[in-house]
Amino acid sequence: MEEAEIYDYYILFPNHHEGLHLHKELKKAGVKCSISPTPRAASSFCGISLLLAEEQLDAAKKVIESCGVKIEGIAKIRRK
Amino acid sequence: MADYREMWDGLGMDLEKHDMLCEALPNAFGEVYLSQKNRPEGMDYFDFVVAEIHGVRPAELVEHKKKGGKVFGTFCVYVPDEVIFAAGAIATGLCGGSQFWVPGGEKVLPANTCPLIKASVGARLDRTCPFFRLADIYVGETTCDGKKKAWEILNQDVPVYVMDIPQMKREQDIAAWGEEIKLLLNKVEQVTGNKVTPEALAENIKLINRKREALARLYNTRKSSPVPISGRDALLISQIAFYDDPERFSSKTNELCDELEKRIAEKNGVFPAEAPRIMITGTPMAIPNWKLHNIVETCGAAVVVEETCTGVRYFANPVDETGTTLDEQIQTLAERYMKVNCACFTPNQGRIDDILRLVKEYRVDGVIDCNLQFCGLYSTEGYLVQQALQKAGIPVMHLETDYSEQDSEQIRTRVQAFLEMLGD
Amino acid sequence: MLVAGIDIGSMSTKAVIFNGQRFYKAISPTGWSPRQAASQVYSQVLSRSGFNQKQIDYAVATGYGRVSIDFADRVVTEITCHARGAAFLLPGTDMVIDIGGQDSKVIRTNAQGQVLDFAMNDKCAAGTGRFLQVIAAALGVDVSDLAALSSGQAPITLNSMCTVFAESEVIGLLSQGKEKGEIIAGLHQSIARRIAGMAQRMGVLNKVTFTGGVARNEGVRAGLEEQLGVPVLVPDDCQFAGAIGAALLAWDSSEK
Ligand code: SF4
Ligand code: SF4
Numbered sequence: 001m002e003e004a005e006i007y008d009y010y011i012l013f014p015n016h017h018e019g020l021h022l023h024k025e026l027k028k029a030g031v032k033c034s035i036s037p038t039p040r041a042a043s044s045f046c047g048i049s050l051l052l053a054e055e056q057l058d059a060a061k062k063v064i065e066s067c068g069v070k071i072e073g074i075a076k077i078r079r080k
Numbered sequence: 081m082a083d084y085r086e087m088w089d090g091l092g093m094d095l096e097k098h099d100m101l102c103e104a105l106p107n108a109f110g111e112v113y114l115s116q117k118n119r120p121e122g123m124d125y126f127d128f129v130v131a132e133i134h135g136v137r138p139a140e141l142v143e144h145k146k147k148g149g150k151v152f153g154t155f156c157v158y159v160p161d162e163v164i165f166a167a168g169a170i171a172t173g174l175c176g177g178s179q180f181w182v183p184g185g186e187k188v189l190p191a192n193t194c195p196l197i198k199a200s201v202g203a204r205l206d207r208t209c210p211f212f213r214l215a216d217i218y219v220g221e222t223t224c225d226g227k228k229k230a231w232e233i234l235n236q237d238v239p240v241y242v243m244d245i246p247q248m249k250r251e252q253d254i255a256a257w258g259e260e261i262k263l264l265l266n267k268v269e270q271v272t273g274n275k276v277t278p279e280a281l282a283e284n285i286k287l288i289n290r291k292r293e294a295l296a297r298l299y300n301t302r303k304s305s306p307v308p309i310s311g312r313d314a315l316l317i318s319q320i321a322f323y324d325d326p327e328r329f330s331s332k333t334n335e336l337c338d339e340l341e342k343r344i345a346e347k348n349g350v351f352p353a354e355a356p357r358i359m360i361t362g363t364p365m366a367i368p369n370w371k372l373h374n375i376v377e378t379c380g381a382a383v384v385v386e387e388t389c390t391g392v393r394y395f396a397n398p399v400d401e402t403g404t405t406l407d408e409q410i411q412t413l414a415e416r417y418m419k420v421n422c423a424c425f426t427p428n429q430g431r432i433d434d435i436l437r438l439v440k441e442y443r444v445d446g447v448i449d450c451n452l453q454f455c456g457l458y459s460t461e462g463y464l465v466q467q468a469l470q471k472a473g474i475p476v477m478h479l480e481t482d483y484s485e486q487d488s489e490q491i492r493t494r495v496q497a498f499l500e501m502l503g504d
Numbered sequence: 505m506l507v508a509g510i511d512i513g514s515m516s517t518k519a520v521i522f523n524g525q526r527f528y529k530a531i532s533p534t535g536w537s538p539r540q541a542a543s544q545v546y547s548q549v550l551s552r553s554g555f556n557q558k559q560i561d562y563a564v565a566t567g568y569g570r571v572s573i574d575f576a577d578r579v580v581t582e583i584t585c586h587a588r589g590a591a592f593l594l595p596g597t598d599m600v601i602d603i604g605g606q607d608s609k610v611i612r613t614n615a616q617g618q619v620l621d622f623a624m625n626d627k628c629a630a631g632t633g634r635f636l637q638v639i640a641a642a643l644g645v646d647v648s649d650l651a652a653l654s655s656g657q658a659p660i661t662l663n664s665m666c667t668v669f670a671e672s673e674v675i676g677l678l679s680q681g682k683e684k685g686e687i688i689a690g691l692h693q694s695i696a697r698r699i700a701g702m703a704q705r706m707g708v709l710n711k712v713t714f715t716g717g718v719a720r721n722e723g724v725r726a727g728l729e730e731q732l733g734v735p736v737l738v739p740d741d742c743q744f745a746g747a748i749g750a751a752l753l754a755w756d757s758s759e760k
Contacts, residue, residue, distance in 0.1 A: 016132055023124065034114045035127040039106040045083050046102045048131040051114060478623075489568070490607065494624055497583035501619040 006079040009057055010042045011050040011064070012072040019048045022069040026050070031059045042075030049075075084135045087142060091213040098134075098208045101180050105133070105368065112374045116310060118350050120343065122336030123313055129320050133367075137323060138210040144170055145214070150272045153215030155200060156223055157389045157420055158245055160261055160413050162399065164219075165284040165326070166276045167268040172211055173322025174218065176200040177366030179483035181208070188233050189226075194454045195482040196366060197226045204234060211323060217271055219264070221245045223424040224457055241267050249418055249425055258414035265410070281409050285399050291326045294333035295395035301340040302384045303442050305357070306349020308340040311383025312373045318390045319367035351382040356502050359444040361387035361435055361465065362451045363458050369483060372450055375492050381499050385442040387435050393420050396434075423457035431461070432468045439474055446475040446502045448495070453482040475502055506555060507562045507758055509750025510542055510576065511585065512569030515605030515633060515717060517541040518747040519549040521560070522755060528553035529744055538569025546575070562758035564750040568606065580753055582746050583611055583622050589749030590713040591617030593739035598709040601699055601728065601736070602745070603718035605633040610703045617749070623702050631698040633718050635667050639691055642671050643684055650688050651722040659689035670694075689723065696727025703732060712736045715745035 011033075013019040019035070026033050036051040043049075052060055057074075064071060088095060109130055113119075129137070141151050152164045153174040164171040176185075176199025184202025185193070203209040220231040220242040231240045243260045246253035265276055298317060301308050317336075321329055343349070358381045360372060365388065373383050385392065399416040403409035421431035439447065449465050451458035462478050469476040477498045481487055511518045513534060519542075521528040530549035534541045542565070550557060557575070565576035566585040582602075590600040591613055600611040608631050612621040625631050633647075640647045660682060664670040670691075677687050695718075703712070712734055714725055719742040729736040741748065 016128070016136060020128065027121075035124055035131055036114055037102075037106040037109055037131040037133075039110075040103040044099075046132075047084070047135050048128060051110070475621075490624070493568070493581050493583070494622075497581040497619065497622060500581060500584045501622070 007054055007076050008079050009052040009054065009060075010036065010039065010075045010077060011052065011060065012038065012043050012075060013047075013049065014070055014072055016048050018070050019050060022064065022067070022071070023050055025063050025067045025069065026060060029059065029063045031056050031063060033060065039075075039077060041077050043072070084139070087139060088134070088210060091138075091142075091210050092207060093210065093213055094207040097206060101178070101208050102134070104180065105130075108368060108370075112312060112370045113316070116312065116350070118348075119313065120309055120336060120339050122332070122339045125332040125336075126313070126316055126320055129324060130316070134210050137325075138214060140325065141170060141172070141211075141214045145216075150216045151214050152268070152271075153212065153218040155218070155227065156221045156245075157394050158221055158223070158417055158422070159219050159243060160264070160417060161326075162281060162284045162288050162413060163261060163265050163276065164268055165287060166281040167265075167272040167274045168280075169268060169272050169274075172215065173366075174200060174203075174211055174215065175322070175364060175366035176203045176209075177319075177369035177483065179485075181206060182483060184208075189230065192454045193226050193230075194363075194452045196364065196452055197230050199366070199483065201230055201234060204237060217241055219243060223422065224455070226454075245424065246418075247425060249430075254414050254418045257418055258410050261410050261413055261417075265406075276406070278404055278406050278409060281406065282401070282403070285401055285403075285409065285413070287326050289398045289401065290330045291321060292395040292398050294330040294337070295321060297337045298333055298340070299385065299392060299395075301337060301344060304344045304349075305443060306347065306353040306355075307351055307357070307382050307384055308343035308349055309336075310350045310377055311358075311360075311386070312370055312377055315365060315370065315373050315383070315386065315390065316367075318386070318394060319365070321394065322367075322390075351380075356381040356445045356499055357384045357443055358382065359385045359387060359435070359438060359442060359447045360391075361447060361449050362462075363455050364389040366390065371481065371483070371485075371488065372448070372479070372491070375488065375495050376448070379492065379495050379499055381495075384444065385438055387431070387438055389420075389422070392434070392438065393422070396420075423461040428461060432465060435465060436468065436472055439469075439472070444474070446477070446498060448477050448479060448498070450479040450481065453480050505561050505755070505758055506559050507751050507754035508546070508549075508560050508564070509585070509747040509752070509754055510546060510563065510565045510567075510573065511582065511744075511746035511750060512538045512542050512565065512567040512573065513582075513604055513717075513746070514568050516743070517545045517567070517569070518744050519545040520744060520747045520751050521549050521553045521555060522748075522751040523553075524755070527741075527744075527748060527751065529741070529747070531743060534569065539572045542569065542573045543575070562754040564754040564757070566746050566750045577754070578757060580750060583609060583624075584619055585746045585749035585753065586715060587611045587613040587619045587622075587749065588617035588752050589745035589747070590715055590739070591615065592748060592752055593741060593745060594711070594713045594737055597711050597713040597737075599703065599706075599712045600745075601703060601712055601714050602716040603632060603695075603699065603714075603724070604716040608632050608699055608702075608716075608718075610699065610706055612706055612709070617752075621706055623706060625698075625702070631695050633716070635670070635695065636691070636718060636721070638667050638671055639674055642674050643678070643687065645684065645688075648720075650692070651720075651724075653685050654688035654692060654723045655685075657683065657685035657689040659693045660686045662687075662690045662694045692721070692723035692727045695724055696731050700728060700731035710734055713745075714738045715742045717743055719743075
């Protein structure tokens with residue numbers, strides 16, 4: 001049996017203030033996400049990122065655009 | 081993903097090695113924590129603290145030190161934080177809970193030393209933990225033989241002040257512990273250059289009591305069925321209590337409790353009401369040791385209480401707040417701390433009484449008595465603990481394990497068999 | 505009704521089919537792939553019994569490889585299965601001692617084969633089939649000959665219970681010119697002591713059933729009996745106790 005490939009998305013930030021800010025905005029908009037340590041595969045810096053499932057990605061992008069939080073990118077990582 | 085490299089470098093850390101540690105955390109945390117269903121929203125704060133574990137709080141301590149403040153590193157719940165905070169210093173727990181640090185400890189310690197000691201020594205000598213770097217002085221204690229000797233080894237690298245913990249709990253032992261607290265107070269004054277006033281001590285007794293109350297409130301929610309929060313999450317909060325800012329910690333924990341109490345009213349749990357309710361008793365589980373909780377809970381049972389120093393022993397019994405002179409306050413502190421039932425005392429009937437009481441309060445179906453490998457005190461006391469539980473008709477299982485993943489499948493089998501036994 | 509029990513142990517995989525009257529059995533080494541071994545033994549037992557897989561109403565998997573197979577309706581630990589199987593094979597048993605390839609366990613059970621208490625050896629090979637294998641290799645003999653070689657020999661006390669140390673201790677004894685049979689007798693005695701210690705901590709009762717691959721070793725059995733002071737009986741199907749227990753549990757489940 002081949003396991004289906006599932007991807008996680010990590011929103012990366014220049015600092016944790018931006019991360020917490022976006023977390024609040026996403027919550028307000030009802031977009032589910034978790035605060036996660038940043039995986040090495042996404043970035044070599046430590047600290048927080050926001051973890052999203054694929055279904056939440058588009059909604060999250062809209063919130064990012066509208067609230068003007070600074071992000072450093074979104075990393076797509078295959079779940080093991 | 082702030083860049084903390086500069087800060088770490090400034091703390092004299094081994095950045096390359098530390099990188100390897102950073103690499104392991106996200107996976108482990110994702111697997112054990114973020115994969116849980118229906119987590120309380122209030123866990124966001126604690127997730128944040130872990131995600132920033134070597135960032136935000138160390139940066140706060142660096143700031144504190146820039147202003148001339150001191151940081152005291154501690155290893156045992158017997159060391160009274162109140163006295164340290166009262167001199168304007170910050171106390172931070174330093175116990176090592178990761179296999180990552182064990183080989184570093186093994187370079188100087190015998191192989192048959194408990195992993196908590198090995199990891200703590202390794203974290204210092206390998207220079208891979210900012211907290212171990214930040215502490216100006218460590219406060220050790222004479223609890224078990226391994227620790228006693230480890231202080232002498234650590235003292236070659238960092239100043240270690242050792243408190244002499246009594247081995248019994250008679251009147252004169254409580255008085256002796258009061259004397260030790262007085263000596264610590266003098267030491268803290270000398271290191272910080274600040275006087276500890278009765279007013280400052282009173283204020284900090286309250287500060288730490290608020291933290292105890294918040295934890296007691298959290299644990300109280302776990303008495304409900306279905307349980308509103310997983311054992312893993314509760315353990316994480318207990319672990320964070322050791323190094324977070326006490327005031328912020330209390331307020332965030334109380335916020336979470338508001339949510340949990342609402343959940344209880346709505347009968348909204350993280351496990352079905354019929355899931356077996358497990359108590360874990362034994363040696364402390366320092367961050368990031370989530371091994372046993374993760375195994376138990378992924379087998380379908382809920383851990384509802386820990387009779388450990390990363391559980392009820394940490395917050396039970398507030399300090400009496402009525403003392404107005406240093407002598408009175410030291411006396412009430414000594415009385416409170418001597419109520420902690422650690423296996424280094426003889427006899428230690430209080431611990432067994434606590435376990436039996438907690439079984440009732442938390443409606444426990446089965447107890448897992450688990451000690452770290454090579455902990456002679458807790459594994460020996462295990463005989464009496466298991467005997468008392470058996471006599472009371474409460475199923476109990478003993479486990480001994482370390483921080484490595486090698487025995488995880490074996491442990492899983494045992495836990496499953498134990499749960500099958502409870503289910504029959 | 506037709507049920508199956510599959511016990512995927514670290515060294516051998518066992519499968520049984522039970523139709524309410526008799527057990528059909530098959531066994532083969534587990535090898536590198538527990539999954540492959542399981543399906544192989546399963547088809548073996550099916551063809552032996554003359555049934556086909558679709559006719560099986562319920563299957564329970566147990567043993568260390570229990571999670572690696574996909575045709576089981578339920579997985580149950582070997583502890584629960586061994587207790588059930590042993591109580592069936594030797595009625596009146598109140599304790600099961602199972603020494604398998606990688607671990608050893610002591611289980612206290614009631615007449616229905618329900619587990620009342622259990623203990624397993626801690627993360628090390630001492631007192632397991634693996635331990636015997638390593639030492640047999642060091643002595644240059646086959647595991648299946650150990651009992652015969654040691655029969656009637658005066659045991660030499662071995663000091664090390666750790667596999668690695670015991671191996672070098674045994675080599676040392678050989679070079680001192682000690683008899684293989686005496687060394688093996690000592691080896692059996694030391695395993696029996698260790699397991700008896702585990703059993704005694706749980707409170708020894710009246711009748712002990714000895715199962716698992718090592719139960720075929722008469723030297724260890726006799727040593728256990730001597731240490732415990734109660735009869736230690738080995739059922740004919742000692743290796744199948746887990747699989748039989750699994751099949752019986754499958755029977756209960758499919759009756760519900
Ligand atoms: S277990 Fe004993 S030595 Fe360890 S932290 Fe607790 S009180 Fe201190
Ligand atoms: S777990 Fe036991 S051996 Fe380890 S530090 Fe605590 S008391 Fe000492």
